[in-house]
Amino acid sequence: MASPNERIKIQSRHLRGTLEDSLHDGHTGALREDDTQLSKFHGFYQQDDRDIRSERAKRKLEPLYSFMLRARVPGGVVTPEQWLVIDQLGRELSGGSVRLTTRQTFQYHGILKESLKPLIQGLHSALLDSIAACGDVNRNVLCNTNPVDSSLHQEVYRQTVALSEHLLPNTRAYHEIWLDEEKVADSAEPIYGDTYLPRKFKAAVAIPPHNDVDVYANDLGFVAIAENGKLRGYNVLVGGGMGTTHGDTATYPRVASCLGFISPEQMNAVAEAVLTTQRDHGNREQRKNARLKYTVDRLGVDAFRAEVAKRSGVTFLPEVPVLFTQQGDRFGWVEGVDGRDHLTLFVPEGRLIDKPGQGWLTGLRAIAQVHQGDFRMTANQNLIIAGVPKAEKAKIDALVAEHGLNLATTRLRENAMACVALPTCGLAMAEAERYLEDFVAKVQDLLDEVELGDQDIVTRITGCPNGCARPFLAEIGLVGKAPGRYNLFLGADGRGLRVNKLYRENLTETEILAELKPVLSRYRAERNADERFGDFVVRIGVVKEVKDAQVDFHA
Template identity: 40%
Template sequence: MTTSDSPENKIKKSKVERIKEASLGLRGNIAAELADPTTDCVPDETTKLLKFHGTYQQDDRDLRKSRRKEGLGKAYSFMVRNRIPGGKITAAQFLGELDIADELGNGTIRITTRQSIQLHGVVKDNLWGVIHRINEIKLSTQSACGDVTRNVCCCPAPLRQNGLRDQLQQLADEIAVHVRPKTGAYHEIWIKDRETGEREQVVGPPPEAEPDPIYGKAYLPRKFKIGLALCDDNCIDVYDNDLGLLGIAEGDRLVGFNVLVGGGMGTTPSKANCFPALAKRLAFIKPEHLLPIITAVIMVQRDFGNRADRSQARLKYTIHDMGLAAFKEKVESYLSEAESICGVPDGTLPRPLPDPHSDDVTAHNDHLGWHEQGDGKWFLGLPIENGRVKDDGNLRLKSAFRVLFAGHVSNARLTTDQNILLCDLEQGQRSTIEHILAEHGVDTIDNISNARRFSFACPALPTCGLAVTESERALPGIIDELETELSQLGLAKEQFTIRMTGCPNGCARPYNAELGLVGRSVDGKSGEGRYTVFLGGSLLGTRMNEVFKDQVPRSEIVPTLRPVLVHFHQNREADESFGDFCHRIGMEALGKLSPSSP
């Protein structure tokens, strides 16, 4: 096997690597090609660079066949993703996102699994306007996609009793600024001269790309995700990140972080050397040492990550090839340079790095429902099915948010479960807010099942180019069926995570869920999607699940699960969760259960 630091890996480079190196700091031909009126799309090379600016070129796959019959090409559009560290958003910003979606997108926004917002259906002529307007409301799309550090996540709950979560939020902001690429390309391309009102670059491109001491000329081999959590509240799935920072508290004092490395959900089932993974425990560091250790880890991945094969380019593969002990030594060898970049004296961090603290994840909280903040105010966590904000029949969620953010709610937080927390509410507002929600057909957690509460899906079809099967559009119906089954078995109050994706790339984190559904193929005759069913992950997010059944038709998912649910109901141990039960019994034994089990 070619290892990350082998001579072969240093010589061979994928097409994307060559595009990045020649892009002049991610500029390429983006500005000229967006201004070209003769086409509704951009070339493949430019799509690779646009990701760094927060947008993916897509097409409506529902229309492909009909357009082919009409002799037409694909119906191209763009998805635009925000970078919102920790999911903090003001009322004005949320309303601005809704306005942009209505005027320049498809009329909906989508809360993502990394605490940000996506807009869909943006045609090429509107792309510049969308990204520019997002910046006008003091948000950004820079580095929301691409081979750099993505949106930095942390616990969104404004619980201020001990100040720990406020510290996480502050650190998330500091980290996001620190790891943002240094190139001026984003500013040049997406900002216009306010005096003339003309779309133009504020300054011309430099003769050479700006130096970037963290990312270098070609940035990272693949995307890189950072998240911060607390041991007693792993609401962000900290072990799923390339770099997880698990806060260790003593009373009301944050004493440091366990540094977790190498998490990642994507995989390619046809490749034996591709796999999802939870992060490994690397070291314990003090809060003031976060930026140097983050910098060193990123730089090791920059220099030793696989640039020849993008399917092997995430940090989890670098660590797998190198070994955790060797990886730790590499990180330590980069600390002096990292300290210099961060402006701290050489030797600030201890060498060797201390072993991880014994504390680990003990609890999870989705923060839904009404909660006291600890400062005299309240927040309300609202479930949003699959993160999609729209008006649809009696459910007028978008209209409800327009009313709430126009005069009742000053700010909110987005969660990694695709939900929203309405923050800084007065106790006297509770009845008014609940009335507004009821008037618009919006359910709170009191009105939905636990199965629906703890479920979410990726967008998949019709816009995602990687999707094999349905996901967002399929999961609500599956939950309908599952609710009936759980109710009949007396398990309606059971809590377990259900996550669905339309392909193996794992955007909705299906591989550590208690029940994961991953799109596998489509039946050539019926067109019905087939899924791999995974069981046995944990609610805490600290254990991978396993394959229970492969190639299960969409219509057979709940019937396939029924004997497992019956067995769980009849044979679980006291207070045993569904994921723990499946893990204890094992997939082989569960697979032998009769489909006709009572």
């Protein structure tokens, strides 16, 4: 039997549903139940403040409903002019903040129902949108920020944008509901069909040696292969995904498998074939097993490759060997091959808000008013002020310093990431964003205590096992189990090529730190030269290496 979401999609008239009626219902701050699912395809989720839910219930008030809206920004690049609009909308319509996401875009929190339409129209005025930023469709396409080889990045970035446009839904529902465009006859969906995909679909493009987009965590990935600075083509990856369910061994995180090598002009055809194969063969009965990774494992990589080749008319060539060295960002100034410079700023939890000593919104607004390049959001929730002429570097540095944006931090903190979790995410079982700073500080104290000092150990926390901050690719991963309790995962490789494995379950903070201390002590005493922490714990047998997630992750 098909899941309830399938009924909602097929009855939605291609994502229209009764969204307009829901928006005009002044008796509640919420949407109708089916519309809460359809709204995701338009880029936003309904949420409520769980911190005050019980208090409001005692007063016989409905939950304090609000919305989180995520923009679609392929490759994470926006102009200074667009940034000023992003900033203004954040201050005026969403509680005074903007959050950079793990999918290289921005999102707003705390939006009231009556502010949704003005906000979407404001984005449209800056040539931005939230179409398909969520829902059972292809979402925001990531692209390596690569500020060094700017010419190669520009070519790959252009293809990333074209891919995002190619995989957009064909329905005009978004334009009719939010932009007041003329209602048209119900349109067909040549790629998605009437029920769209069985589950969400994520795509990314990476340029070795930097895997800052965690390309192997995506349903569909393209690894750019360059020769003498020129793009030769891509290795095509399929079947990555982070989400799992506590206690359900039929679910697991997975790194993507390679189908082979293609030429640049074959990208869109192959992507469409992968998507339609998932559309036709994905699991529409159990949403927990509906992601592409399960389809690939069920069909087998060879059979999946053959189906994609048949649908696309593309013959895959052998995979080209590549080397990835890291999955984090490069902070500070970096000079590009075009003679322009790029400044990567560390943004704690990706949260852009003005607070004492750190004027993120005010400072970036001042920078946008004079900046001559662009802004690039990273998949690690940081921000690059890109394409700065050398004559302008001093001006940018002065503004960064004036507004307190040049934060002193550690390598551990720079490579830590968390999802939003409580109080707004309805799936969260434990804290993540609000806990990250404190937890990382305590791990740093451990590092200092065992005389490891400033270590680059990828650390990530999520409030639930859905994996939005990609915790299963962390060398130290915490996944929320209950308030104040987490499952502790160890053993990813720090490059995004291997998932970690459960080490201890349902731990408090005190227990987590007690478990980590002896392992970190052994790391200091027994590690090989340049050996990463995740590789070390696998080598000495603290956890077993996950080679085939379907077999090894729960073993």
